[in-house]
Amino acid sequence: MTNEQYIKAIENRHSRRAYKQKHLSQEIKDVIKQMVDAVNEEAGLDLLFIDDATPFFSIFSGKFSMIVVAGDDSQKVRENCGYFGESIVLQCVYHGLGTCWVSGTYNENKVYEAIKLPSEKRVYAVITIGYPKDRYSLVEKTMYKATHKKCKSYQDMIEVCDEKLPEAYAYGLSLVEKGPSAVNRRPVKFRYENGEFSGYVDEPYSDKSVDFGIAKLHFVIGAMAKGVNGKWSFENVFEPVDGQRLKFEPKMDEEEKSNE
Numbered sequence: 001m002t003n004e005q006y007i008k009a010i011e012n013r014h015s016r017r018a019y020k021q022k023h024l025s026q027e028i029k030d031v032i033k034q035m036v037d038a039v040n041e042e043a044g045l046d047l048l049f050i051d052d053a054t055p056f057f058s059i060f061s062g063k064f065s066m067i068v069v070a071g072d073d074s075q076k077v078r079e080n081c082g083y084f085g086e087s088i089v090l091q092c093v094y095h096g097l098g099t100c101w102v103s104g105t106y107n108e109n110k111v112y113e114a115i116k117l118p119s120e121k122r123v124y125a126v127i128t129i130g131y132p133k134d135r136y137s138l139v140e141k142t143m144y145k146a147t148h149k150k151c152k153s154y155q156d157m158i159e160v161c162d163e164k165l166p167e168a169y170a171y172g173l174s175l176v177e178k179g180p181s182a183v184n185r186r187p188v189k190f191r192y193e194n195g196e197f198s199g200y201v202d203e204p205y206s207d208k209s210v211d212f213g214i215a216k217l218h219f220v221i222g223a224m225a226k227g228v229n230g231k232w233s234f235e236n237v238f239e240p241v242d243g244q245r246l247k248f249e250p251k252m253d254e255e256e257k258s259n260e
């Protein structure tokens with residue numbers, strides 16, 4: 001998918017919890033399984049596709065599948081789960097499917113029983129995928145109201161900013177604002193100081209790092225659209241200022257550089 005297509009998916013994505021009474025076609029399931037295999041290979045995760053996810057849910061409706069988002073017990077793996085899981089979400093959304101990240105409202109014990117994960121690994125969330133209902137259900141409207149009473153703008157997520165944000169970073173953050181996060185808490189704190197952009201979450205050894213991974217991907221997509229082809233470091237280069245602050249390392253497009 002192109003970067004532009006990812007942006008379209010970000011614009012169109014909303015968590016969907018009501019699906020049609022029709023299972024995904026075999027062709028779509030096969031494509032999702034291929035994406036899962038590719039992510040596991042690239043990022044060393046333990047994502048697993050489950051054909052019929054309905055037995056693990058009580059408040060979601062219709063027929064849907066899910067990806068179990070699992071891996072080793074580390075901060076980096078939590079972030080990668082968010083980053084790579086969201087890349088699959090956006091590809092599904094672009095092709096008209098409905099998705100929802102879920103870490104609370106499903107039967108986690110039943111999932112552990114079903115998948116027999118090695119004891120050193122953990123399930124961080126699941127992602128439901130199905131054909132979304134044309135209209136939002138009452139449950140969806142109620143959940144939306146509950147989670148969107150107060151929404152942090154991206155400006156609210158910036159902790160320090162000692163000069164005007166470059167356009168690429170401001171746009172990246174505007175796409176972070178559109179991303180999913182558990183109970184819509186948008187927990188990532190960003191700083192732009194001395195020309196360096198960084199981000200962190202207060203409790204990196206929690207599922208807030210999954211939210212951070214999702215935010216990282218949205219930021220990278222936004223920055224890239226404005227000519228900054230950067231990546232997030234995994235090393236905390238700011239110790240001992242705070243625990244786990246990670247830096248965004250920009251790399252300008254050749255074309256942009258020659259225009260400077």
Ligand SMILES: Cc1cc2nc3c(=O)[nH]c(=O)nc-3n(C[C@H](O)[C@H](O)[C@H](O)COP(=O)(O)O)c2cc1C
Pocket residue numbers: 013014015017100101102103104105106125143147148178179180181182183184207210211214
């Ligand atoms: C890690 C994570 C966990 C989530 N857990 C749940 C959940 O347990 N149940 C649920 O209905 N939605 C869950 N959500 C969806 C959020 O509520 C949703 O992303 C947020 O309210 C923003 O709404 P939007 O996704 O429609 O933009 C989760 C999202 C993330 C990223």
